[in-house]
Amino acid sequence: xxxxxSLTDTQMLQWESIVEFSRRELNAEVRENDQQGTFPVxxxxxxxxxxxxxxxxxxxYGGLGEDLMSTVNSIEALSYGCEDSGLVHAIITQLCxxxxxxxxxxxxxxxxxxxxxxxxxxxxxxxxxxxxxxSDVLSMRTKVDSAGAAYSxxxxxxxxxxxxxxxxxxVFAKCSAGKSAFGDISCFLVESNSAGYTMxxxxxxxxxxxxxxxxxxxxEVCVPEQMMLGKSGHGMFIFNEAIEWERALMTAxxxxxxxxxxxxxxxxxxxxxxxxxxIGKNQAIANKIGTMKINLELGKLILYxxxxxxxxxxxxxxxxxxxxxxxxxxxxxxxxxxxxxHGGYGYMQECDLERDLRDSVAATIYxxxxxxxxxIIARMLGI
Amino acid sequence: MQDDAxxxxxxxxxxxxxxxxxxxxxxxxxxxxxxxxxxxxMKLILFLENNYAVKISDDDLTLENFTSIMSxxxxxxxxxxxxxx
Numbered sequence: 016x017x018x019x020x021s022l023t024d025t026q027m028l029q030w031e032s033i034v035e036f037s038r039r040e041l042n043a044e045v046r047e048n049d050q051q052g053t054f055p056v057x058x059x060x061x062x063x064x065x066x067x068x069x070x071x072x073x074x075x076y077g078g079l080g081e082d083l084m085s086t087v088n089s090i091e092a093l094s095y096g097c098e099d100s101g102l103v104h105a106i107i108t109q110l111c112x113x114x115x116x117x118x119x120x121x122x123x124x125x126x127x128x129x130x131x132x133x134x135x136x137x138x139x140x141x142x143x144x145x146x147x148x149x150s151d152v153l154s155m156r157t158k159v160d161s162a163g164a165a166y167s168x169x170x171x172x173x174x175x176x177x178x179x180x181x182x183x184x185x186v187f188a189k190c191s192a193g194k195s196a197f198g199d200i201s202c203f204l205v206e207s208n209s210a211g212y213t214m215x216x217x218x219x220x221x222x223x224x225x226x227x228x229x230x231x232x233x234x235e236v237c238v239p240e241q242m243m244l245g246k247s248g249h250g251m252f253i254f255n256e257a258i259e260w261e262r263a264l265m266t267a268x269x270x271x272x273x274x275x276x277x278x279x280x281x282x283x284x285x286x287x288x289x290x291x292x293x294i295g296k297n298q299a300i301a302n303k304i305g306t307m308k309i310n311l312e313l314g315k316l317i318l319y320x321x322x323x324x325x326x327x328x329x330x331x332x333x334x335x336x337x338x339x340x341x342x343x344x345x346x347x348x349x350x351x352x353x354x355x356x357h358g359g360y361g362y363m364q365e366c367d368l369e370r371d372l373r374d375s376v377a378a379t380i381y382x383x384x385x386x387x388x389x390x391i392i393a394r395m396l397g398i
Numbered sequence: 399m400q401d402d403a404x405x406x407x408x409x410x411x412x413x414x415x416x417x418x419x420x421x422x423x424x425x426x427x428x429x430x431x432x433x434x435x436x437x438x439x440m441k442l443i444l445f446l447e448n449n450y451a452v453k454i455s456d457d458d459l460t461l462e463n464f465t466s467i468m469s470x471x472x473x474x475x476x477x478x479x480x481x482x483x
Contacts, residue, residue, distance in 0.1 A: 119456075153436055197429075197439070197461055245456070251436050252459050330447070332440050394437050397412040 020319045026085055030092040036065055037096025045099045045225075049370055052217065052224045054180060055102055062102070063135030067093060068109055073117060076129035083260075083322040086110070087267035094271025098367060100374040101225030103271075105138075107264045108176045112139035112185055114260050116204075119245035119253055124204060128183060140181035142172045142205075142231055143254065150387045152187070152200070152254055157233060159188040159201060166243070168203060168211075168236040176381075178229040179217045182207050186233070187250050200250030204242045211236040222373030255332070261382050262335040263321045269346040269378055270314050276353045276371055277307045283357055294356075303352040310345035317341060333395040340388035343378035350375045406467060408445050413438045424468045429461065439464060446470070452477040 022030070040061050048055050062068060070086045072078020081089070094103050113132050116124055131137040148155040157170025168188055178184070183206055190199045205212060215230035245253050281304060284295030294300050317338040324331040350372035354361035361368045379385045402424075410418050414433045428434045434442065442464065443454045452474060463473040 197436075197459075246459075248461075249456065249459060251439075252456070255436075255440055330440070330444055332437075332444065391437065395441060 018320065018323050020316070020323075022088060026088050029085065029089055033065070033067070033089055033092035034096035036061075037093055041097040041099060041102065046364065046367065046370070048099065049101070049224045052219065054105070054225055054227050055099065058099070058102055059105070059135055059138075062093075062106055063133075067106055068113070068135050069133035071110055071117070072113055072129050072133040076117075076125055076133065078113075078129070078133045082326045083263060084319065084326055087263060087318055087322050090264055090267035091271040091274070094268040095274045096271075098275070098370075099225055100268070100272060100371070101223045103268045104223055104226045104265075105177055107261070107268060108141065109135075109139055110264060111257055111261045112141060112183070115141070115185055115202075115244065115253060115257055118256065119202070119249075120204075121241065123241065124244065128204070132183070137182040138177050138180040139183045139185065140175050140177040141257065142175050142178070142184045142186040144172060144174050145170070146173055150383050152251070155187065155189055155200065157186070157188040159190055159203065159238070162237065164240050166203065166238045166240070168205065168233045168238050170233050172231040172233075174218070174228050174381075175214075175231055176226055176228050178214055178231055179227040184212075184231065185244060186231075187254060188233075190248060197248055197251055199248055200254070201247050202244040202250045202253050203238045204244050205233075205236060205238055209236050209238070221376060222370070223377050258382065259321075259325065259331050259335045262339040263318065263325065263331070265378070265382055266314065266318045266321070266335075266338040266342045269342045269375075270311060270318060272371060272375070273307060273311050273314070273342075273346055273349045276349050276368070277304070277311060279368070280304055280307065280353045280356050300356055303356055307345075307349045307352065310341070310349065314338065314342040314345055333392065336383070336388045336391040336395070339382060340385050340392070343375075344385055346378050347372075347375045402467070402471065404449065405445075405470065409433065409442075409467065412441060412445070422467065424471075425466050427465055428467075429465055434464060442470075446474060450474050450478070 041058050066079055067089065069078035070081045070089055074080040090107065097103055109132060113129065116128050128137065132139055143152065145155050145157060157172065160167045168186060170188065183204060186203045186205050187200055188203065190201055211234040213232045218228045220228065284300055284304065285293055287294045317334060321331045321334045321338050324334060350368060354368050354372060357366055357368060360366050406422055410422055417431065417433055446452060447454055458473060463469055
């Protein structure tokens with residue numbers, strides 16, 4: 016089957032309109048919100064009205080029913096135009112939750128939640144990571160016991176994105192002790208008003224400060240039978256599917272940021288003069304710019320391959336790891352180089368690049384660290 | 399299934415990674431022996447889909463279908479028969 020990466024006229028228009036929207040509506044108070052760790056609720060609503068939360072929701076549930084190729088194009092545009100990476104991260108988390116409900120939810124669950132998630136009325140979170148279970152998901156201790164026609168959920172989670180704002184939490188929990196290939200993990204939809212569910216204060220972070228993260232605690236939370244997402248014991252497969260979508264969407268957002276940082280750097284080196292010439296004429300500077308461009312273009316190729324595979328209904332475990340690793344590392348390097356290129360100005364908060372750099376550091380940690388991605392790639396190659 | 403040797407070779411070299419030193423029996427428990435872990439089972443599914451022209455669906459994702467080479471063979475045979483029907 017032929018891969019065709021050319022964007023349709025509709026996708027190009029979508030790109031332009033999202034960039035224009037983001038620059039006009041989303042960049043006004045990013046620095047202040049970052050400093051205060053404030054989630055921009057008004058901007059969240061604007062993004063919902065723009066349709067950015069409903070990209071992957073089927074039309075029958077009030078969404079746009081886009082494929083992944085169109086969606087990554089939209090997320091790239093958003094991240095290119097919007098300087099608030101925390102907000103973009105929150106939107107991607109919401110999209111991932113929508114994907115899970117759509118792929119694995121019952122008809123009742125879809126009717127109950129997809130509309131409200133797509134309109135932004137309910138904010139959602141995926142509750143997976145635990146103090147002793149990061150990438151080693153099967154070591155999770157949050158457990159679920161059967162209690163008649165319901166389940167009882169007990170345990171704790173950490174670092175949960177969107178957690179403090181979430182009205183709906185997708186919780187992964189173990190059905191029994193011990194490890195197996197399937198982990199005996201199940202997945203549940205937990206509403207934030209459930210008795211026994213509490214959360215910690217929003218966590219203070221190095222970057223992505225507008226994104227809200229917290230600890231979650233489940234003390235014998237009663238979850239009705241009909242709130243199980245997917246089949247009993249299928250949590251590991253749901254997780255594996257979720258992580259492929261998440262890595263694709265995060266990669267798209269990182270590429271959008273790289274493109275913005277690259278453009279800013281190119282503009283700067285063309286106007287900043289030292290010793291009578293533009294600093295971009297110095298090879299040491301030009302090489303940094305060249306590397307950013309190479310990484311941007313190569314990153315797009317792997318991202319579009321991931322999107323193409325997923326849109327064909329194929330698995331993209333290896334490709335999602337390749338893309339996530341390469342692009343997140345490229346993002347961090349691009350931000351660091353952009354600051355170096357901008358010199359003293361780049362180090363100042365008013366240049367905004369220091370925020371991009373702080374935001375970028377987490378990209379090589381969440382959704383599986385770079386070290387884990389290399390392990391996965393090696394395993395997929397049979398090593 | 400006609401391609402047992404290929405499946406066994408894949409399990410021994412790509413999944414077991416040194417955990418099988420002798421012969422891998424048709425009924426040996428791949429899960430109890432920790433040959434299959436969370437990533438390994440995704441690799442196995444990818445291998446089966448790419449090499450046996452079958453689509454492993456959510457309904458197929460049961461422990462019973464992946465416990466041993468025999469059960470995997472049986473799953474592939476059922477999938478192929480179902481897709482021919």
